[in-house]
Amino acid sequence: MFPDLSDSRQAWLALTLLDGVGPRFIQRLLQEFTAPQHFLNADPAHLRALGVAPRILDSLAALHRRDSALLSQFELLLDWQAQPGQQIVYLDENDYPAQLRQIADPPALLFLRGDPAVLYDPQIAMVGTRHPSPLGAETAHAFAREFSRCGMNVTSGMALGIDGACHRGALAAGGQTIAVWGTGLDRCYPARHRKLAEQIVEQGGALVSEMRPDMGPQPGQFPRRNRIISGLSLGTLVVEASLNSGSLITARLALEQNREVFAMPGSIHNVQARGCHRLLREGACLVESVQDVLDVLKLPLQAVLQQDARTDPGPDSPLWRWLGFDPVSPDWLAQRSGLAIPEVMQALLDLELEGLVLNSTQGFCRARP
Missing domain, CATH: 3.40.50.450 (Rossmann fold)
Structure with a gap:
């Protein structure tokens, strides 16, 4: 299927298949031509005079020659867009995200799966x-x-x-x-x-x-x-x-x-x-x-993150006062607490089973409340 270059959506798809065309080039293109179909149908001499890169011109010529590789990629995009739950969002359409449209180099197309x-x-x-x-x-x-x-x-x-x-x-x-x-x-x-x-x-x-x-x-x-x-x-x-x-x-x-x-x-x-x-x-x-x-x-949203009111979630552990949110080693805990290493390891295991302590290669630390 040869792209209908008078159709805005098909013109966008064809444009993005051209070698050398990226977001920055597209922003420049829109300043000169306002729509992709105008660029795709422009006289090659005019495009050369505008400084369009040779590889883009070569790719555009291949598109007009109905190059089989380009046409195959074009058909794949049409087939993908036709699948349930999948769509392509186009830069010049009203449903393109307003936040993203404001950046200097927004994507010409957004492939989307989901809502x-x-x-x-x-x-x-x-x-x-x-x-x-x-x-x-x-x-x-x-x-x-x-x-x-x-x-x-x-x-x-x-x-x-x-x-x-x-x-x-x-x-x-x-x-x-x-x-x-x-x-x-x-x-x-x-x-x-x-x-x-x-x-x-x-x-x-x-x-x-x-x-x-x-x-x-x-x-x-x-x-x-x-x-x-x-x-x-x-x-x-x-x-x-x-x-x-x-x-x-x-x-x-x-x-x-x-x-x-x-x-x-x-x-x-x-x-x-x-x-x-x-x-x-x-x-x-x-x-x-x-x-x-x-x-x-300054959003009109209500935060629900509440600090845990407990001041001592491990009151029966002799190690709790030495544990913070930065990892420490069992040896360090043994030195501070005066406990033997086997006692330290048992206490840490008890706290870990209660979900109060995290164990990593860097050491042990409190779990975030």
Whole structure:
């Protein structure tokens, strides 16, 4: 099937298949031609005079020659869009998310699986390291759960670590969450999150990508998708991140998009907190509770995160006074408490079984109330 280049939707699909066409080029194109079909039908000499790259012109010529590879990709997109529960959201249509349209380089197309209505609700982006501490993962889950209870959708990248914890936290509250992929929606990455993706859709959330459905993971795609995570959201909260974490890219993009950036402080001994500390030094809003975020965003939502009123959840444990929210070793606890190592390990096991202590490779710490 040759694209009907007078039809706006088919013109958008054909345009995005051309070699060398990306979001920045499309913004330039719209300033000159106002609609993709005008560009696709323009005289090649006029396009050359405008400085359009040769590879784009070659690809456009191949489209008009009805190149079999391009036409095959075009038909695949039409077939994908026709499947139940799947749709493509187009940049020039009214149902394109207003928040995302405001950024400098919005995607021309959004491939979506799930409920598109969630894209228009208030969203908070939550991101962080793929290798969180146990407390970091638990904190991400807890905050996402409470944001969801407050009426905010949680948006993240469905990566391992903090992203996955955030999606699961929102689902645990019975809420909706949006996963922005760095691959096409037919190529779940990481593969172990396939079940999580199904749960997101089943619970009324959405999977979103600007990549063609059949595209697998490639270098550069994941930083590129970060602008969509921050662009859909009113603000970005970095839960736990090292200095070289991709989450700092998302935070920078949020600032460029004139969105709020939030960060959680952590232990000075935790390398996965140093990225957050850098953001805080640079002016990010310090977050200790969901209410901190709601206050800055000035949303008409009620926070439900309540501090546990218990002042001593482990009154019978001789170790409780020595345990905080930063991991410590059993040897350190033995020195402070005066107990023998076997006694320390038994006390820690009892607290862990009660759900009051977290055990990790870094040591033992209190579970967040």
